[in-house]
Amino acid sequence: MTLHDLDPADGDRARALDAHILHSWSKHGTTNPFTVARGEGVRLWDHDGREYLDFSSQLVNTNIGHSHPKVVEAIQRQAAELATVAPATTNLVRGEAAERILSKIDDMAAVFFTNGGADAVENAIRMARVHTGRTKVLTHYRSYHGNTGAAINATGDHRRLGNEFATGHVHCFGPFLYRSEFWAETEEQEAERALQHARRVIEAEGPSTFAAIMVEAVPGTAGILPPPPGYLQGLRELADRHGIVLILDEVMAGFGRTGHWFAHQHDGVRPDLVTFAKGVNSGYVPVGGVILSDEILGTFRERAIPGGLTYAGHPLAAASIVAAIDAMTDEGIVEHAAHLGEDILGPGLRELAERHEIIGEVRGRGCFWALDLVTDRATREPVDASVVAGLKGKLLERGYVPFTADNRIHVVPPLVISDDDARRGLEILDEVLGAHAA
Incomplete structure (x- = not known):
């Protein structure tokens, strides 16, 4: 047209x-x-x-x-070659898509593909629960993680209300100095007090009951709230102290949006799981996924992951990922x-x-x-x-x-x-x- x-x-x-x-x-x-x-x-x-x-x-x-002509051409070429294929098969373009994603993030081992961001969050929570044998997930009130069962319960904003059918979800206030919940006057105070609040919530709920802490690397729909220095590192330390999985939701903030490939790279923090979608291929074909650390992947070397999707790693989506990441790199x-x-x-x-x-x-x-x-x-x-x-x-x-x-x-x-x-x-x-x- x-x-x-x-x-x-x-x-x-x-x-x-x-x-x-x-x-x-x-x-x-x-x-x-x-x-x-x-x-x-x-x-x-x-x-x-x-x-x-x-x-x-x-x-x-x-x-x-x-x-973008390179991404459009890649989708057209893939549609002519192989428009769809079952997720259990081995497929070159799917592997190339995973390779491209892993090349832009440090110390991560594998990709589990989904159809979008919400089911990426669902599967990340599931992985954390299987890995730890625990149930509870701590998330922020100022957050949005998607509109499926666990994802909407993990969400903190008003859209959660009326959709609370999943279990095991606990919320706390994350840092937001402009509208501080902690009477903070500096970013340092806001980070310290928000971490203390998260720590006390975990202690009150029982540290041994938590499978995951999950936060957006930069909360997006909630107001674009870059975390103050030290906050994500503090969550990493809190997770390590209690054997909790740290999930960083990069669905909106990832793939260049903040000026790094992933938003958490501004803070030098190492996640256990990362969810992605949106910017990985600019939404040209529906796709999302979870990036796993080697430690989490180890759990699924010992046992099968209890889940999957008909269109996981769909070849049209995979081709669009390869073309998008290559174009973003080259340009x-x-x-x-x-x-x-x-x-x-x-x-x-x-x-x-x-x-x-x-x-x-x-x-x-x-x-x-x-x-x-x-x-x-x-x-x-x-x-x-x-x-x-x-x-x-x-x-x-x-x-x-x-x-x-x-x-x-x-x-x-x-x-x-x-x-x-x-x-x-x-x-x-x-x-x-x-x-x-x-």
Whole structure:
């Protein structure tokens, strides 16, 4: 499809047919009228031919941008060669996908493929429970881990409520200095007190009952919350002290989003299990997985893993992983994401905060940023949902596709965005925030 092929009548038909779809996290019939017909790089087009800059990366997954030719070609070639194959078979492209993933992370031994991020979390929890013979899993209240049985129970935000059918889940507050639960005034205090809180929860619940501590390496949907120095290392020490498996959820933060291949590499911490999805192939084909340390893998040398999926390591997904990681490596996309964060997005967003009182805090890394919007900088009271909805609408009107959550605008463009397009996005944000204040 080219821009010349776009037909407004197709947009009308798409909206009419949308009545047959029950969308995620939505009441039926309240869907977003924004209709997408085509994507290329960091741009999207609707059926009327209107162009938008994608500053959402959809659900923070199109790290390599839309319709990257090398990934598209790899999927097409694989479909012609072998479109599907059972997971128990040996298949070259599946092995190459695992090899590419392991080449970007230190001291890990194997990959268990899944269909997406939520079932990656499910299987990581299962592995930890089998490995330890224990049940409980400690996670943060400010977190999102997926919408399947154990994953939604592990989630800490409001979407957990009404979905709590799994057992063995315990929550604690993770570090978030701007809205500290611990009366902290410095990052050092916040890390120390959050670790003490986690330690006391584990002690109160019984250390010998915990299979895993699972946290997002950088919590994403909860607000893009880079952990303060020492926090992840402290969790590693706590896990080691009690024989607990440390699972780092890299579904959103992984594969270059923060300017490293994996977000935990900023902190120099060694996980036992890592979950991934989204950015591993930019969502071109559904895929996820769990990366295992040699110690965890050892358990499954002695006994069969009690689980599997029909489409685990699907060849189309595997081909897209190989092509995406190779393109990201050859084109220096992860390094470019680090540059964008350090030289364009970080400084630019902080300049916006100086001009607009509605911005209470700017935080992030790489191409992973959040604007915490407040009614008053002194009290830090969050703006309400109507304010964010209004800003979202104004951004779309100006050709900027935003990612919003609660009282925040997340600035999360594809990692391939040019310096000029990144600056243009900041200009649009400036215009909209300025118009709101007027």
